Amino acid sequence: MADFPEARLHVVSGKGGTGKTTVAAALALALASGGKRVLLIEVEGRQGIAQLFDTPPLPYEERKVAVATDGGDVYALAIDPEDALLDYLHMFYRLSRTGVAARTLRRVGAIEFATTIAPGLRDVLLTGKVKEAVVRKNSQGAHVYDAVVLDAPPTGRIARFLNISHEIGGLAKVGPLKSQSDGVMAVLRSPVTAVHLVTLLEEMPVQETIDGVADLEAIGLPVGGVVVNAVRAPLLAPADLLAAEQSTLDRAALAAGLEKAGLDAPQALVDSLVAEATDHAVRVALEERGRDALGALQRHSYELPQLPDTVDLAGLYELAGLLREQGMA
Amino acid sequence: MSKPKKKPPVFDVDATLDTAKILVCTGSGGVGKTTTAAALALRGAERGRRTVVLTIDPAKRLAQSMGLTELDNTPRRVEGADSAKGGSLDAMMLDMKRTFDEIVVTHAEPGKAEAILENPFYQALSSSFAGTQEYMAMEKLGQLKATGDYDLIVVDTPPTRSALDFLDAPDRMTTFLDGRMIRLLLAPAKAGGKAYFRVVSTGFGVITNVLTKIIGAQFLQDVSQFIGALETMFGGFRERAQATYDLLKAPGTAFVVVAAPERDALREASYFVERLAEEHMPLAGLVVNRVHRSNGSHLGAERSVAAAESLEESGGGHELASAVLRLHADRVALSAREKHLQERFSGAHPGVPVVEVAALPGDVHDLDGLRAVGHDLAAGTAAAVPA
Numbered sequence: 001m002a003d004f005p006e007a008r009l010h011v012v013s014g015k016g017g018t019g020k021t022t023v024a025a026a027l028a029l030a031l032a033s034g035g036k037r038v039l040l041i042e043v044e045g046r047q048g049i050a051q052l053f054d055t056p057p058l059p060y061e062e063r064k065v066a067v068a069t070d071g072g073d074v075y076a077l078a079i080d081p082e083d084a085l086l087d088y089l090h091m092f093y094r095l096s097r098t099g100v101a102a103r104t105l106r107r108v109g110a111i112e113f114a115t116t117i118a119p120g121l122r123d124v125l126l127t128g129k130v131k132e133a134v135v136r137k138n139s140q141g142a143h144v145y146d147a148v149v150l151d152a153p154p155t156g157r158i159a160r161f162l163n164i165s166h167e168i169g170g171l172a173k174v175g176p177l178k179s180q181s182d183g184v185m186a187v188l189r190s191p192v193t194a195v196h197l198v199t200l201l202e203e204m205p206v207q208e209t210i211d212g213v214a215d216l217e218a219i220g221l222p223v224g225g226v227v228v229n230a231v232r233a234p235l236l237a238p239a240d241l242l243a244a245e246q247s248t249l250d251r252a253a254l255a256a257g258l259e260k261a262g263l264d265a266p267q268a269l270v271d272s273l274v275a276e277a278t279d280h281a282v283r284v285a286l287e288e289r290g291r292d293a294l295g296a297l298q299r300h301s302y303e304l305p306q307l308p309d310t311v312d313l314a315g316l317y318e319l320a321g322l323l324r325e326q327g328m329a
Numbered sequence: 330m331s332k333p334k335k336k337p338p339v340f341d342v343d344a345t346l347d348t349a350k351i352l353v354c355t356g357s358g359g360v361g362k363t364t365t366a367a368a369l370a371l372r373g374a375e376r377g378r379r380t381v382v383l384t385i386d387p388a389k390r391l392a393q394s395m396g397l398t399e400l401d402n403t404p405r406r407v408e409g410a411d412s413a414k415g416g417s418l419d420a421m422m423l424d425m426k427r428t429f430d431e432i433v434v435t436h437a438e439p440g441k442a443e444a445i446l447e448n449p450f451y452q453a454l455s456s457s458f459a460g461t462q463e464y465m466a467m468e469k470l471g472q473l474k475a476t477g478d479y480d481l482i483v484v485d486t487p488p489t490r491s492a493l494d495f496l497d498a499p500d501r502m503t504t505f506l507d508g509r510m511i512r513l514l515l516a517p518a519k520a521g522g523k524a525y526f527r528v529v530s531t532g533f534g535v536i537t538n539v540l541t542k543i544i545g546a547q548f549l550q551d552v553s554q555f556i557g558a559l560e561t562m563f564g565g566f567r568e569r570a571q572a573t574y575d576l577l578k579a580p581g582t583a584f585v586v587v588a589a590p591e592r593d594a595l596r597e598a599s600y601f602v603e604r605l606a607e608e609h610m611p612l613a614g615l616v617v618n619r620v621h622r623s624n625g626s627h628l629g630a631e632r633s634v635a636a637a638e639s640l641e642e643s644g645g646g647h648e649l650a651s652a653v654l655r656l657h658a659d660r661v662a663l664s665a666r667e668k669h670l671q672e673r674f675s676g677a678h679p680g681v682p683v684v685e686v687a688a689l690p691g692d693v694h695d696l697d698g699l700r701a702v703g704h705d706l707a708a709g710t711a712a713a714v715p716a
């Protein structure tokens with residue numbers, strides 16, 4: 001049984017540089033595995049999904065990008081705020097996407113205005129489109145997507161991005177925008193949603209994760225799991241780690257070992273190997289502290305290894321398998 | 330196709346610190362931009378320049394190390410910077426909303442400032458408009474420059490998804506203020522509220538109808554009141570945006586692009602370097618942070634792994650040596666991967682001076698740590714040019 005049985009919208013956030021797009025893509029593959037249909041969405045216009053899956057840039061259109069293990073399809077969508085606005089107008093006001101009104105709106109800069117200038121509106125449009133994909137049903141009344149994974153803005157902005165009713169509330173107290181944002185908020189606050197945070201075992205990402213959880217809890221959004229990315233297993237035995245950290249590593253034993261292995265063991269090589277071991281030990285100790293701090297959050301937690309090379313499609317499948325093994329999907 | 334692996338020129342950080350008037354640190358999120366900005370500023374100050382560093386969103390402990398305990402939008406002296414050479418270091422954190430408020434108070438017509446500050450649209454715009462942070466950072470830069478108190482201003486840029494946003498912000502603000510949309514929204518303020526819908530031409534009628542549907546009449550009214558009140562300041566805004574933009578092109582300004590030796594970060598750095606060239610803005614150099622070096626590099630990864638294997642097969646007794654050898658192999662491989670990514674960057678941008686900063690096991694959160702980073706930043710040239 002997976003850890004989030006009710007969740008159909010998985011929001012993946014994380015500090016910049018922690019690999020949230022990679023984790024979002026791996027989670028989408030993991031959720032799709034076994035014949036499910038999953039939509040992976042990005043909203044920041046960086047085409048990170050296309051790069052990961054090695055496909056041409058994504059249009060504003062749901063496109064199949066991968067087939068999961070044991071069947072199952074991952075679709076991807078890059079939401080552009082301008083298209084989302086026209087989509088919204090089309091859906092609610094039957095305004096043609098290419099008609100005179102749409103063109104005029106573009107011409108006077110209304111779309112630009114509405115999507116980049118009017119604060120909050122952009123986020124309502126983006127999350128509105130995400131919500132639409134989550135609740136969309138086919139003619140048999142079944143959900144079109146078994147799950148939706150959102151590659152969301154980074155931790156520093158995630159609470160504000162998702163707390164759209166607050167952002168909009170001060171501006172539009174009644175009216176269609178208000179009801180739209182209320183509808184989105186209802187889905188985001190329900191158990192259908194789980195907001196996962198990706199981190200590294202480094203000081204700043206760990207701190208941002210802890211702050212992010214607090215921010216999300218404060219506004220009543222369902223926090224999901226913490227995904228610790230790029231974990232490297234300590235190579236030294238615990239006693240040696242301690243010794244390396246305290247600069248009391250047994251240099252003679254090391255030199256003897258090097259000689260036994262048929263290597264010249266000049267002082268300089270021993271010195272640089274000891275220095276590398278010390279760096280490693282200091283980092284492992286810091287990582288342990290980070291792990292403890294994250295443990296105090298008492299959330300489901302998953303660890304993904306540092307892959308030896310830049311993540312490619314094979315790497316994504318590997319990460320997806322690991323997420324499944326650990327119960328995230 | 331074989332590319333010559335010519336080494337890129339070395340980024341002479343000290344020479345830049347001694348001559349630049351403004352240094353703008355840019356790069357994608359999570360590459361250590363703020364730390365680099367602080368380390369550059371400290372080194373500049375200790376080399377004798379009156380320096381200020383404008384940070385956007387520093388980690389709590391880094392901020393504390395510089396004595397920044399609150400976001401008060403005023404430069405504060407950093408105690409502990411060595412002033413023996415006559416320099417000094419001030420630091421400040423940007424308070425976006427307060428900077429915006431100050432502009433309004435300074436430039437609005439008498440009596441109008443309050444109406445603007447209380448307008449809900451203004452309140453939302455000043456704290457959450459995408460780009461406000463960038464614009465306000467530029468604004469603050471202009472203000473700091475105007476004080477004449479500093480020889481060197483080091484600016485950290487906001488943690489945007491793309492480093493390019495920083496350059497686009499002033500233009501976006503100006504385009505916004507010049508846009509037809511604004512004039513459309515100004516109509517009701519001028520005509521007095523509801524007359525709006527009668528006054529506007531039929532072409533615009535469609536649009537306002539749609540806008541009212543989407544946004545709601547109340548919202549539209551707030552916006553147009555706000556814009557009406559703000560109108561008197563438009564000229565000022567536009568001039569200021571232009572002035573800061575010009576400042577970025579002025580002699581004495583230089584950009585420092587910060588990256589980590591990773592694919593995404595270096596790609597962002599590439600985009601930014603290209604953009605600077607297009608805009609004729611001066612690039613001082615690229616700082617590659619968090620580089621893993623290996624000193625024992627004459628012992629290659631493969632030989633190291635083979636040696637570890639032979640020890641493991643020979644039946645134990647040398648666990649330490651085999652673990653250390655495996656560690657070394659990982660390190661050498663990582664180092665090679667990073668080098669390859671950097672070579673790709675330099676192959677595409679052969680003229681861009683580069684300096685590397687070694688990866689630290691932990692984060693920097695005191696002046697000594699910043700000093701050490703500064704030393705590392707300058708060491709590239711120190712090594713290349715014998716003293």
